[in-house]
Amino acid sequence: xxxxxxxxxxxxxxxxxxxxxxxxxxxxxxxxxxxxxxxxxxxxxxxxxxxxxxxxxxxxxxxxxxxxxxxxxxxxxxxxxxxxxxxxxxxxxxxxxxxxxxxxxxxxxxxxxxxxxxxxxxxxxxxxxxxxxxxxxxxxxxxxxxxxxxxxxxxxxxxxxxxxxxxxxxxxxxxxxxxxxxxxxxxxxxxxxxxxxxxxxxxxxxxxxxxxxxxxxxxxxxxxxxxxxxxxxxxxxxxxxxxxxxxxxxxxxxxxxxxxxxxxxxxxxxxxxxxxxxxxxxxxxxxxxxxxxxxxxxxxxxxxxxxxxxxxxxxxxxxxxxxxxxxxxxxxxxxxxxxxxxxxxxxxxxxxxxxxxxxxxxxxxxxxxxxxxxxxxxxxxxxxxxxxxxxxxxxxxxxxxxxxxxxxxxxxxxxxxxxxxxxxxxxxxxxxxxxxxxxxxxxxxx
Amino acid sequence: xxxxxxxxxxxxxxxxxxxxxxxxxxxxxxxxxxxxxxxxxxxxxxxxxxxxxxxxxxxxxxxxxxxxxxxxxxxxxxxxxxxxxxxxxxxxxxxxxxxxxxxxxxxxxxxxxxxxxxxxxxxxxxxxxxxxxxxxxxxxxxxxxxxxxxxxxxxxxxxxxxxxxxxxxxxxxxxxxxxxxxxxxxxxxxxxxxxxxxxxxxxxxxxxxxxxxxxxxxxxxxxxxxxxxxxxxxxxxxxxxxxxxxxxxxxxxxxxxxxxxxxxxxxxxxxxxxxxxxxxxxxxxxxxxxxxxxxxxxxxxxxxxxxxxxxxxxxxxxxxxxxx
Numbered sequence: 001x002x003x004x005x006x007x008x009x010x011x012x013x014x015x016x017x018x019x020x021x022x023x024x025x026x027x028x029x030x031x032x033x034x035x036x037x038x039x040x041x042x043x044x045x046x047x048x049x050x051x052x053x054x055x056x057x058x059x060x061x062x063x064x065x066x067x068x069x070x071x072x073x074x075x076x077x078x079x080x081x082x083x084x085x086x087x088x089x090x091x092x093x094x095x096x097x098x099x100x101x102x103x104x105x106x107x108x109x110x111x112x113x114x115x116x117x118x119x120x121x122x123x124x125x126x127x128x129x130x131x132x133x134x135x136x137x138x139x140x141x142x143x144x145x146x147x148x149x150x151x152x153x154x155x156x157x158x159x160x161x162x163x164x165x166x167x168x169x170x171x172x173x174x175x176x177x178x179x180x181x182x183x184x185x186x187x188x189x190x191x192x193x194x195x196x197x198x199x200x201x202x203x204x205x206x207x208x209x210x211x212x213x214x215x216x217x218x219x220x221x222x223x224x225x226x227x228x229x230x231x232x233x234x235x236x237x238x239x240x241x242x243x244x245x246x247x248x249x250x251x252x253x254x255x256x257x258x259x260x261x262x263x264x265x266x267x268x269x270x271x272x273x274x275x276x277x278x279x280x281x282x283x284x285x286x287x288x289x290x291x292x293x294x295x296x297x298x299x300x301x302x303x304x305x306x307x308x309x310x311x312x313x314x315x316x317x318x319x320x321x322x323x324x325x326x327x328x329x330x331x332x333x334x335x336x337x338x339x340x341x342x343x344x345x346x347x348x349x350x351x352x353x354x355x356x357x358x359x360x361x362x363x364x365x366x367x368x369x370x371x372x373x374x375x376x377x378x379x380x381x382x383x384x385x386x387x388x389x390x391x392x393x394x395x396x397x398x399x400x401x402x403x404x405x406x407x408x409x410x411x412x413x414x415x416x417x418x419x420x421x422x423x424x425x426x427x428x429x430x431x432x433x434x435x436x437x438x439x440x441x442x443x444x445x446x
Numbered sequence: 447x448x449x450x451x452x453x454x455x456x457x458x459x460x461x462x463x464x465x466x467x468x469x470x471x472x473x474x475x476x477x478x479x480x481x482x483x484x485x486x487x488x489x490x491x492x493x494x495x496x497x498x499x500x501x502x503x504x505x506x507x508x509x510x511x512x513x514x515x516x517x518x519x520x521x522x523x524x525x526x527x528x529x530x531x532x533x534x535x536x537x538x539x540x541x542x543x544x545x546x547x548x549x550x551x552x553x554x555x556x557x558x559x560x561x562x563x564x565x566x567x568x569x570x571x572x573x574x575x576x577x578x579x580x581x582x583x584x585x586x587x588x589x590x591x592x593x594x595x596x597x598x599x600x601x602x603x604x605x606x607x608x609x610x611x612x613x614x615x616x617x618x619x620x621x622x623x624x625x626x627x628x629x630x631x632x633x634x635x636x637x638x639x640x641x642x643x644x645x646x647x648x649x650x651x652x653x654x655x656x657x658x659x660x661x662x663x664x665x666x667x668x669x670x671x672x673x674x675x676x677x678x679x680x681x682x683x684x685x686x687x688x689x690x691x692x693x694x695x696x697x698x699x700x701x702x703x704x705x706x707x708x709x710x711x712x713x714x715x716x717x718x719x720x721x722x723x724x725x726x727x728x729x730x731x732x733x734x735x736x737x738x739x740x741x742x743x744x745x746x747x748x749x750x751x752x753x754x755x756x757x758x759x760x761x762x763x764x765x766x767x768x769x770x
Contacts, residue, residue: 007764012459091453167459238764248765323452334453350458357452363465363521366563369712378761382712400763408457415463416563422455 003205004243005229008376010409012167012232012330014206018289018296020170024178026300027313031101033304034086035061035072036094039343040134041141042068047097053080058108058280060132061097070142071132074099075282075302077106089326089333089340096341099304111278116189124193131274132281132344137161137172137235137264138327140345143271146263147193149256155194156259159244160187160268162203162210163228163235166328169348171285172265174298176203176210179269180217182276186268187223189275190261202226202244204234232330233407237262239376251403266347286342288314290351292321301342307349308338322357325350330408363416371410371420377403381410381420388427393434396427402435404428465562469522471657475648476529476702482641486625486632487537488592494637497541499528501548509557523562527551530570533638533698534742535577537589538598543581547573563708567749571703571742578742588634606634608694609738610680619688639698642691649701658705661717662724666700667691669725678733695741696728703741709749715759716752723748 038044043066055061055074063071078101086096119127129144149155160183164172176183187199201218203211205227215225226244228234238249240262247258255262263271270281282303289296294315301310307324311317325332326346371381380399387395401424410420483491506524510517531551535544551573556565578585589601605612607622617633625633625641633640652658674683674690683690691697704710704724711720724744731740 010461012461242764251763251765253765321451323454323458325456325458329459330457332456332458334456334458335451336453337451352458357458359454359458360460360464363518364561364563366465366523366707367710367712368468368707372712372761377764378766379763380712380756380760383756399760400766403763403765406456411457412459412461414460415465415468417460417464419455421457425455 003227003229004202005231005234006239006242006376008374008378008409009231009233009239010374010412011230012412014230015167015289016170016173016206018168019287019298020173020207022297024174024285024298024300027302027305027310029076029101029103029105029302030305030309032081032306033074033076033099033101033302034306034341035074035097035099035304036086036088036341036343037062037072037096038094039072039088039140039345040070041139042066042070044094045069045072047083049080049097051080051082054078055080055099056106056108058111058278058282060110060130060280061099068142068145070129070134070144072097073132073280073282075304076101077104078102087337087340089335089343089346091333091336111280113278114275116192116275121193121195124189127274128271130280131270133267133270133274134281134344135264136266136270136284136344136347138331138345138347140343143263143267146256146261147190149261153256154259155256155261156196157198157200157245157261158187158190158194158196159240159260159262160199160201160265161235161237161240161262162201162207162265163240164207164265165204165230165232165234166330166332166348167232168289168350169287169328171287171298171347173207173210175265175269175285176207176214180214182269182272183214183265184217184221184223185276186263186270186272188221189271190263190268194261197222199223200226200244202228202240204228204230206230232409233376233405236376236405236407238405251400281344284342284344284346286310286346287348288351289348290321291353291356292317292319292351294318303342303344305342306339307335307342310342310349311338311351317351319353321351322354323352325352330412331406360417362418365416365418368415370413370415374409374413376407376409377405379404381424384427385418385420385423388423393427393431397431397434401428401431465523466521468657469526471652471655472526472702473522473529475651475657476526476533476638478644478647479533479638479641479698480529482625482644483533483537483637486592486640487589487637489595490593490598491537491637493541493595494535494537494539494544495529495532497544498532498535498548499525501545502528502531502552505548505552506557509553513557515561518562521562524552527556527569527573530638530702531573534570534574534636534695536585536587537593537637538587538601538603539577539584540598543577543584546580547577550576565708566752567746568703568706568709571746575742575746590631590634604634606694606738608680608683608732612682616682616689617693619686619692622689622692633693635693636695636698639695642697645697645701652701652705658701659717661714662704662710662721663700665718665721666704666725666728667696669722670696670729673726673729673733676729676733680732683732690729690732694732694739699724699728699741699745704745704748709752711752711755711759713756713759713761716755719759720748720752720755723751
């Protein structure tokens with residue numbers, strides 16, 4: 001079978017050997033857990049508990065009335081000790097619920113398995129929302145929103161994103177190997193929601209064991225396992241949809257515009273666990289890796305666990321880290337401090353040594369054009385970054401700055417080591433703000 | 447320990463390749479032509495190349511020191527410019543003229559416009575164009591045999607086969623490919639341009655290393671080949687596509703000059719149009735112009751069009767046209 005892929009992209013060293021062969025290890029629970037009220041894209045939640053309240057594993061502790069939002073559940077049983085601003089992985093301070101663990105692991109009475117076939121397909125999104133499921137690949141877009149497309153958008157394909165194209169990351173790989181039943185059930189639930197049968201599990205070729213296992217497990221289920229070429233950003237939503245279906249998501253559009261829903265591997269199993277065991281999203285798989293880490297490993301971590309606790313349980317740092325990144329090296333966020341908690345979108349803790357974190361000095365652009373050739377979105381990063389630096393936002397917009405997915409291919413490939421993505425990201429925020437202001441002005445004008 | 451953590455924007459890893467790697471690749475790719483030039487034109491060819499490279503690197507360092515900028519001679523770009531300019535000079539050129547050319551190339555064309563990547567015309571070609579305008583006789587005296595380091599005055603000279611004044615037998619395509627007549631004499635021309643085989647070898651290396659792609663050189667060469675069928679001022683050359691491509695500066699221009707990053711488009715279509723444009727202008731000058739050769743001015747003219755070509759041929763953004 002031909003390997004599926006997209007145009008552009010880069011080939012960083014994948015560095016997955018450190019962790020891809022070892023089983024996921026259940027991490028012990030910490031005494032204090034922190035639940036930021038905003039760990040997804042959309043409206044922040046309001047706390048449903050107050051200081052001193054008793055909570056259980058699976059108790060809903062925060063929710064929002066907004067559609068684009070997702071509730072938050074306690075991942076342990078214990079007592080609320082504080083609701084106060086705490087640092088989160090994106091560098092901000094966010095109002096958070098702090099829970100002291102009583103280590104009894106008592107479950108909330110609401111935790112009840114549910115046969116998905118016994119509910120109406122249209123009720124699935126509501127149940128998924130109630131379980132707090134968001135995109136766990138890092139974007140943390142609430143999953144129920146994807147499962148509730150506008151009525152005029154007919155969904156005919158569901159793709160489970162098992163590309164895991166970021167170097168170092170192996171959590172999805174391990175999940176596919178260790179809990180394939182959960183993965184397949186999750187996909188079947190989504191297919192059931194749309195009343196369709198066209199389900200895909202798309203996996204990069206470097207995970208041959210997962211491809212083999214899932215192909216075997218999916219035999220007779222009507223689910224296709226696709227082999228993707230190993231190339232970054234193969235797991236980018238638009239790139240993945242193109243690779244699997246050859247459909248192009250229109251500029252500024254959503255996957256639903258081409259009839260596709262994409263979910264991440266761990267998101268898919270989270271949906272399955274809601275129905276199979278009744279548990280909401282309270283834990284995730286985190287890859288702990290990098291030269292500064294004592295024992296690179298995949299942990300099953302309760303959401304809310306502080307990063308420093310995970311590192312302490314791993315035996316401390318092997319070497320002093322120069323940079324700690326939440327997520328992969330291509331798109332992850334560098335951390336200021338290590339008391340931030342694991343949130344729903346934290347796929348990895350990457351601890352780079354001084355040598356690994358070293359970034360070469362920026363040199364002048366000599367217009368080699370590699371950024372243009374490698375951009376998976378067909379943009380011209382050399383010009384856009386220049387316009388952004390010059391604060392020429394009209395030209396930024398003309399050159400489609402908002403289409404940038406910030407994958408980092410241009411910066412990675414640039415021989416002059418220019419900070420292209422950084423410049424573009426800044427310009428993009430500015431342009432988005434201007435577009436929004438224009439739209440508001442237009443509305444008011446009418 | 448928290449405050450010792452570095453925080454920066456993603457991506458946190460970078461590819462290994464640097465500007466100097468790329469430039470060093472070009473230097474390597476230019477080596478076969480250097481050997482060929484010494485073989486055909488003698489020790490003086492080596493001396494010309496060395497004088498050109500040393501003065502280009504020297505001017506770059508000197509300018510940057512005076513302007514209090516970071517000295518960037520380690521990126522090898524001045525070495526490339528020096529080699530390329532030397533390849534466009536006749537072997538008998540007086541040494542002081544090379545130094546003047548290097549000044550025009552590095553200081554005026556490159557550094558005064560902001561240094562690496564900011565020049566909008568090819569420095570080596572501007573250096574050559576300046577010398578051609580300032581010293582037309584010295585720049586069009588072609589040695590036909592090897593020349594000693596200090597033997598420029600005694601060299602046996604003749605016209606280039608592209609010239610209407612050429613009286614010898616036309617070289618065959620085979621002879622033009624290797625740059626040597628059957629009787630052992632060199633074909634009149636600039637240092638680096640006569641041996642197409644050596645240039646091609648370098649070109650294949652650059653393609654294999656992905657420093658350049660085929661679009662510009664191929665478009666250039668094919669255009670010149672096709673346009674060789676048009677009747678022009680020199681009937682002896684009409685209808686000889688191979689000869690048209692293999693003689694004069696086309697190979698050197700197409701592989702090494704027109705592909706200069708700073709002065710060529712970055713888009714696929716831009717590169718194709720640019721290559722065709724270079725070929726067309728070269729041919730028009732050869733066919734109807736006052737000069738026997740047109741590569742220099744063709745590329746310089748297309749250099750100026752590069753920003754426009756980039757603007758006109760912006761790639762289609764992924765998903766820009768709606769799916770059916």
